[in-house]
Amino acid sequence: MSSAPTTQENIAVAERIKQLERDYLLQNYSRYPLVLHRGKGCHVYDTDGKRYLDLIAGIGVNALGYAHPRITKVIREQAGLILHTSNLYYHEYQGPLAQRLAKISGLERTFFANTGTEAMEGALKMVRAHGGKISPEKHEIVSLENSFHGRTLGSLSITGQEKYRKDFEPLLTGVKFVPQNDVVALEQVVCDRTAGIVIEWIQGEGGINPMTHQYAQKARELADRYNALLVFDEIQCGVGRPGKYFAYQMTDPPILPDVMVAAKPLACGIPLGVFVANEKAAAAIGPGMHGSTFGGGPLACRVALEFLDILDELLPHIQEMGAYFRGKLEELHKRFAFIKEVRGHGLMIGVELAMPGKQMVLDAMELGLLMNCTHDTVLRFLPPYTITEKEIDRGVSILKKVFQMAKKRGQEQPS
Ligand SMILES: Cc1ncc(COP(=O)(O)O)c(C=O)c1O
Numbered sequence: 001m002s003s004a005p006t007t008q009e010n011i012a013v014a015e016r017i018k019q020l021e022r023d024y025l026l027q028n029y030s031r032y033p034l035v036l037h038r039g040k041g042c043h044v045y046d047t048d049g050k051r052y053l054d055l056i057a058g059i060g061v062n063a064l065g066y067a068h069p070r071i072t073k074v075i076r077e078q079a080g081l082i083l084h085t086s087n088l089y090y091h092e093y094q095g096p097l098a099q100r101l102a103k104i105s106g107l108e109r110t111f112f113a114n115t116g117t118e119a120m121e122g123a124l125k126m127v128r129a130h131g132g133k134i135s136p137e138k139h140e141i142v143s144l145e146n147s148f149h150g151r152t153l154g155s156l157s158i159t160g161q162e163k164y165r166k167d168f169e170p171l172l173t174g175v176k177f178v179p180q181n182d183v184v185a186l187e188q189v190v191c192d193r194t195a196g197i198v199i200e201w202i203q204g205e206g207g208i209n210p211m212t213h214q215y216a217q218k219a220r221e222l223a224d225r226y227n228a229l230l231v232f233d234e235i236q237c238g239v240g241r242p243g244k245y246f247a248y249q250m251t252d253p254p255i256l257p258d259v260m261v262a263a264k265p266l267a268c269g270i271p272l273g274v275f276v277a278n279e280k281a282a283a284a285i286g287p288g289m290h291g292s293t294f295g296g297g298p299l300a301c302r303v304a305l306e307f308l309d310i311l312d313e314l315l316p317h318i319q320e321m322g323a324y325f326r327g328k329l330e331e332l333h334k335r336f337a338f339i340k341e342v343r344g345h346g347l348m349i350g351v352e353l354a355m356p357g358k359q360m361v362l363d364a365m366e367l368g369l370l371m372n373c374t375h376d377t378v379l380r381f382l383p384p385y386t387i388t389e390k391e392i393d394r395g396v397s398i399l400k401k402v403f404q405m406a407k408k409r410g411q412e413q414p415s
Contacts, residue, residue: 010048017047032365039066042384042391044370053395054370055383060204060236060348063265064310065384071268074306078299085298087291093301100308101276104245106256109282110274112296116235116263117150119273122290123259124154124172124196126277127229130284131195134227140174140193142186142228148205149198149233158198161206180209183218190222196229197222199257201247204236204382207375208343208350216248216255223258229281232257235273236348239265240311240385243319243346250345265385268307272300314385321387322346328396336403338410347387351379359409360402369398 014035021031035047042065044054057063064071085091098110113119124141131138143149143158150156156165157172165171174193178185180203190197197219203209223230232238237247239262246262248254258281263273271294322345329342329351340352353360357373364371374380383395 007048014047032362034365041065041067042387050368052365052368052370053391053398055381055387055395056370056372057382057384058269059372060241060264060382061269063240063385064268064307065386068268068310068386070306070310071303074302075270075299078302081298083297083299084294086293087295091298091301093298093305094296097296097301097305097308098276100305101274104308105260105276106254107258107260107276107278109279110276111285111290111292112301113263113273113275113292114271114294114300115150115273116261117152117155117273118292118295119261119263119275120150120155120158120233120235121152123198123231123261123275123277124158125290126259126275126281126284127196127198127231129289130229130281133284135192137193138195138228140176140191140195141172142176142178142189142194142197144180144199144203145177146180146203146206146209147198147200147233148203149200150235181212181215183215186215186218186222190226190228192226194222194226194228196231196259198231198233200233200235200237202237202242202345202348204348204380205374207352207378208348208380210247210343210345213251213255216251220255220257229258229284231259231261233261235261235263236382237345238262240315240318241265241346241348241382243315243322245311245315247345266307267300267303270300270303272296272304311385318346318385321383321385321389321392322349324389325349325381325383325387325392325396328392329399332396332400332403335400336407338406339403344381347381347383347385349381350374351381353377353379355406355410360406363402363405364398367398367401369395369402 017035036044037047038045044052101110102108111122145160147160149159157175160177176189178189201211232248234246244250259277261275266272333339333342338354340354343350356376357379361373372380
């Protein structure tokens with residue numbers, strides 16, 4: 001009979017894993033010192049069996065938490081049937097998923113990719129092709145300062161943060177950045193040369209900054225006036241995260257884009273990115289102009305269909321839990337002076353601090369809670385959509401301890 005490994009053995013296993021990564025991986029990630037082994041619901045466990053309440057959920061990917069029985073079941077079934085077909089052939093799930101995406105987005109035609117940035121690349125090609133069909137000068141893209149659209153060269157070119165772009169310049173030419181929610185600046189820059197306006201509806205990596213209704217309206221109006229495509233990046237803020245299918249549906253009436261890009265939660269951890277376009281935008285891409293070997297495989301598409309069935313019923317719960325969580329965070333806001341603001345929609349929430357948040361993330365991890373800090377000072381929460389009030393209460397009580405520790409550290413610092 002084999003006995004369960006001791007904590008010492010587990011620590012040695014975790015250390016070996018970290019050392020192998022130090023020796024053999026490109027050193028581009030600065031990971032937290034945690035080796036994850038398995039998950040159940042809203043909790044993950046490390047190789048030592050320690051349990052963590054996960055309020056960042058794979059940066060918004062694990063929307064149904066871990067080991068959801070319905071998702072596990074379809075993955076098992078599909079693995080025994082067919083995993084990959086290539087796009088040389090049809091399979092049973094792309095058509096139904098595209099139909100479903102059309103229904104929930106109000107748009108018409110889908111392209112299946114694998115990641116957020118790959119989907120965004122496709123949308124950018126659509127924008128360029130649309131502009132190119134009208135005039136060779138119509139190639140400019142307007143994007144927002146502080147935005148994040150991905151790491152490939154096209155997406156990077158429209159990412160409004162110098163720190164991500166600077167090592168890879170020169171990037172795409174003709175990209176104009178404007179401040180978020182500044183209607184006048186947008187009006188000044190959009191013109192006949194504009195092929196597309198790309199907007200991240202709620203900036204995620206940039207610190208959980210929602211767009212105003214007025215700004216979205218102006219972007220729509222300018223795109224129509226200059227025959228440019230309006231593209232919404234819903235990779236982080238969409239697919240249920242705000243308590244609606246997509247963040248642009250939060251306004252009444254919704255302001256529809258010409259192209260919408262989504263990814264993260266769509267196949268619950270199986271890579272899947274999409275862009276969905278209306279007929280006008282879709283007309284820019286003809287046969288042979290775009291493609292992907294892995295994009296839209298039967299496994300990812302089947303899982304996404306199952307996920308969307310579950311999501312239909314979860315939307316009110318996301319709204320309810322989001323409001324509950326924000327309410328609890330507002331209570332902490334009143335107690336701790338270094339909390340500047342609590343903001344967000346649904347289960348996409350940011351807590352802006354008057355100090356860097358990295359140490360708080362580490363303290364929380366020690367106490368069994370996973371979150372992350374973006375933009376140096378914004379604690380970011382993207383919990384699974386299935387989170388319960390009880391789990392939120394537990395998370396908030398850990399956060400309270402973390403904030404008390406930070407307050408104590410602040411008081412101990414020499415003035
Ligand atoms: C708004 C937004 N766009 C694009 C991306 C890029 O997605 P991916 O990392 O899947 O390429 C991300 C990733 O965090 C994102 O948040």
